[in-house]
Amino acid sequence: MKERLVGGALMLAIVGSALFIAAYVSGGARIYEGLALALTAGALSAAAAGWALWLLPDERVADRIVTYPSRAAERRAQRGEFRTGVRAISRSRAVVRLLYAALGACAAALVVPFRSLGPAPGDALFHTRWRKGARLARGDGRAVRVDDLEIDSALTVFPADALGDPQSQAMLLRVPERLAPATRGYMVYSKLCTHAGCPVALYRAAAKELMCPCHQSVFNVLDNGAVVAGPADHALPRLPIEIAQDGTLIATSDFPQPVGPSFWERG
Amino acid sequence: MLERFLLWVDDRLGTAHFVRHALRKAFPDHWSFMLGEINLYAFIVLVATGTFLAMFFDPNAAKLTYHGPYALLAGTRVSHAYASALALSFEVNGGLLVRQIHHWSALIFLAGIVAHMGRIFFTGAFRKPREINWIVGLALFGLAMLAGFTGYSLPDDLLSGIGLRIADSVVLAVPVVGTWLSFLLIGGTFPTERIIPRLFVAHVYLLPSLIAAFIALHLIVVWRQKHAQFPGPDRTEHNVVGSPLFPRYAAKSLALLAAVVGVACALGALVQINPIWLWGPYEPWNAVNPAQPDWYVGWLEGGLRLGPPWALHFLGHTVGSPFWPTVLLPFVLFAVLLVWPWIDGAIRRDRDAHQLLDLPRNVPWRTALGVALFLFMFGLTLAASGDVQARYAHLPITAITTFYRFFCLFGPPVGFGVTYVIASELRATGGVQQATRIRLRRNAEGGFDEELLR
Structure with missing residues (x-):
């Protein structure tokens, strides 16, 4: 009886394999292929x-644990062999020290090429592409004009x-507008x-957040941009803007602080 | 056939002695000893499915205009990486299935590792002489997390891009070298076109090779040391009692391999995972909400949400708030776990080798400590999906965050106390009282042996 059950399961595995091939050949419906594989497995x-x-x-x-630690005589012999070797090597102290120095220099030389992986940070994190007179534009390049936005709405600009x-x-x-009269609420x-x-x-x-x-x-x-809640540790930098004479919005400088998360050199 | 082959090998390598003993090697029968095997088999599935995926994936961040079968993205500018991930999902026969099996296997792999580590920790299996494998296992845990993260960051969809942005911010929060580290890792200011190719190298070559090497080392060490075992009749500190590898344990283990494959296939077939076409391509100014990482990164993501808004400023330098949950916490966690066998030994004033495992109740403080750590990590992990919970519970997200902050602060001490009391009580009374049980086992001669069960 039990042998029959095992045999039945094995037959099911054969059926599952056939079903998988059929599912694959007939166009590969994910669910049927996967279920056929699952059935097989x-x-x-x-x-x-x-x-x-x-x-x-x-x-x-029951296996007895006999392989470790080794017998005491074996351990003594190991120590003896090792010491003999070390003594032979360290007969000349100066050369051994030089060996350490050489290996250290080698390691240092091998680390240097990692420098090629990227540019120096420089002041890249301190500046953005905003500058005095930069026009605010939507992602598709259209400039933002002073009557483009409803009050209480937002837009991503570059x-x-x-x-x-x-x-x-x-x-x-x-x-x-009364909350930011100089820029008509922008x-x-x-x-x-x-x-x-x-x-x-x-x-x-509603919360102006x-x-x-x-x-x-x-x-x-x-x-x-002060932090009201959450894990941020400093305020969101605010870009100074003004309304140009042609009714477009322009920046009057870059962000006064670095944008994005804190970093070591940020100060 | 196989018999002749073994003799052929022995003629050349002299393996008969080893193979003879290997076939009869004792494997303890407790189910918890199979948790580690699940990971091995999940890794095999990962390598097999990952190789298939690598045949079709194009790790190239350059943009093209999408014209594939997924009509909703027609005409969108996407990276070659994203387009190839869509193509292998929609245009390669079995592609999406394999992708989903691969992703599910990664989740199983990490879950198995955590469960296996839990078994090792709570039973004191890391004690002398098994410190080496504890460390190797810990390295595997770290490598597996990195492999998982680099994997789900590859398709260049919106979620993976946001995850990478956060990871770069974590790197920037590393004191002193963070900025340089970030620029060297990704080759500039986030995002760069170098990220995807570098992730690809890490994910398909570097990390799998390291994982395979460490798994080999893990197995060699466990083979040499032999398994530890729970206390029981005939079991001593100098032996290990169990089923022989061949034939019974091998058959059981094969059943487990097939079961892991079967579960991964069923999940891949039926349960959608990471539908990248819904998230869309990564654009640095787009975001989705709610958004969560894979579960094993949840403790870091949750930590970022719960973490204190503290920055350190000194001598013109800054250490930002991501430092606490995602730099300091993982560093301390891994450092403490790394030396845990020695801390544990010092606390127990024990430098002896052990083959008999601790029953968790018999070392109440260690068990309580493990439960406390588990609760802490569990709280952080749950917090990583706080936005989903807020949506379904109709609560403000800030209330959810506050709840988990309290949970992570007070849950672990409470858990420690409760576990300590229960375990001490169980130890004092000798555990839950059970009637004596006898198991009949069929032996090789066709008769039956009686075995007294604890």
């Missing part, structure tokens, strides 16, 4: 388990000459979260 598993539990003798064997530049990405918001914040660099993509207009979808840091846009 499952049947093989059942067969092997049944075989092990029902058909094979359930013996006990410098017009650096569309899609990750470091320069910024959130343009419009709050009621304000711009870096879109790089100061915590872990995710895009601060959620603008909660920007929220990061990754770790839920919350920044107050009416308080120069």
